[in-house]
């Protein structure tokens with residue numbers, strides 16, 4: 397297993413380009429199953445989740461050819477409809493092949509999806525929608541697989557009981573080739589979904605966002621191949637913005653996604669950070685003394701759950717008491733004990749919530765007994781070196797940022813979680829002046 401050895405205290409300064417969005421690339425790769433013609437995707441981030449998705453597609457009869465950030469996917473004639481347990485369990489998005497496989501093969505066998513361990517992460521909303529479209533899906537606990545069949549998928553009107561980003565995409569990927577029109581109500585608004593829609597429309601699909609939270613998909617008999625360039629990763633931008641602020645540095649993002657980061661920019665500026673937008677670039681810095689700002693996570697266009705972990709590091713450097721209320725996932729504070737090892741002053745609490753069953757985005761029945769949905773951070777604190785362990789992707793970025801801001805040499809274990817979603821993270825941070833190296837600790 398590799399670890400990072402990080403010497404903190406150096407301001408990060410310079411320019412950097414965002415990699416392609418992980419949360420589009422994975423679904424764009426799944427979209428290749430909807431056509432027999434070659435699909436060429438550019439701007440694909442070179443991360444482990446993408447490599448795993450490539451393996452998964454190869455197992456389903458696709459040839460996946462990488463040429464740096466461009467990937468060509470073509471049919472190689474060995475069609476299959478089963479995702480192996482070991483592979484599916486390592487990749488949350490593995491279940492998204494359900495739609496294309498049901499639409500084109502009438503059958504799919506997929507394991508319970510894995511990925512980041514940030515709560516129970518069930519797919520009940522995805523399954524409910526697919527069943528409404530005519531699929532017969534059952535979970536076989538004896539082998540750990542979902543077994544799905546559909547003679548044909550039929551367009552329906554389906555209203556999601558609560559927001560789901562990949563659930564919305566899963567149903568879009570199923571509905572494009574269904575017979576008739578599908579209307580998805582209470583559909584998620586994440587802009588990554590609109591990038592996937594643009595890709596599918598470029599392949600001949602007929603999808604429109606008919607209202608802010610409504611998507612209409614007119615089924616078509618077939619899709620063709622083509623070429624598409626994936627949008628840059630706005631979650632990376634947040635990571636680099638906070639890296640600049642907590643190290644007292646200044647980082648320019650050359651392909652900034654600032655127009656999709658309103659909630660973040662609002663909170664960042666309130667906290668005293670500066671974000672200077674100039675055309676396609678945004679330059680981030682701390683702007684002097686930082687002050688505490690409370691955030692509550694929410695689906696887009698709110699303050700995204702992916703940003704709260706790095707936000708916690710920023711708040712350790714801000715004056716006052718800041719709260720973070722996590723409303724999307726039922727357990728996404730795995731970084732808290734690790735940040736405390738570095739000297740952060742953080743305590744858990746239960747904010748009063750009137751209708752928790754409705755307010756929280758997760759299924760209320762999945763809440764973890766004794767778990768608290770919010771933290772309070774007292775700052776500013778002087779962070780010092782520690783040996784810390786990463787347990788999920790954004791928590792990982794958070795601990796790296798904390799180590800970069802801390803005094804002394806820190807050891808970060810579990811960086812395979814970071815490799816899942818950040819391309820060449822250490823190389824890019826080093827280019828900005830960070831003192832960190834990856835070492836292999838057998």
Ligand code: EPU
Pocket residue numbers: 418419422488489512515516517518519520521522523559560561562563586695700701702724725726757758759789790817
């Ligand atoms: N949920 C259910 N049942 C469902 C679907 C969702 O209970 O059928 C719950 C989830 O467990 C969660 C909440 O509803 O508590 C919201 O889940 P959502 O489906 O919106 O999240 P996701 O699709 O699983 C995607 C991203 C996440 C990102 C969230 C929020 C991908 C591959 N993942 O997850 O990204 O945090 O949306 O925008 O697109 C990451 O990049 O590290 C990451 C975790």
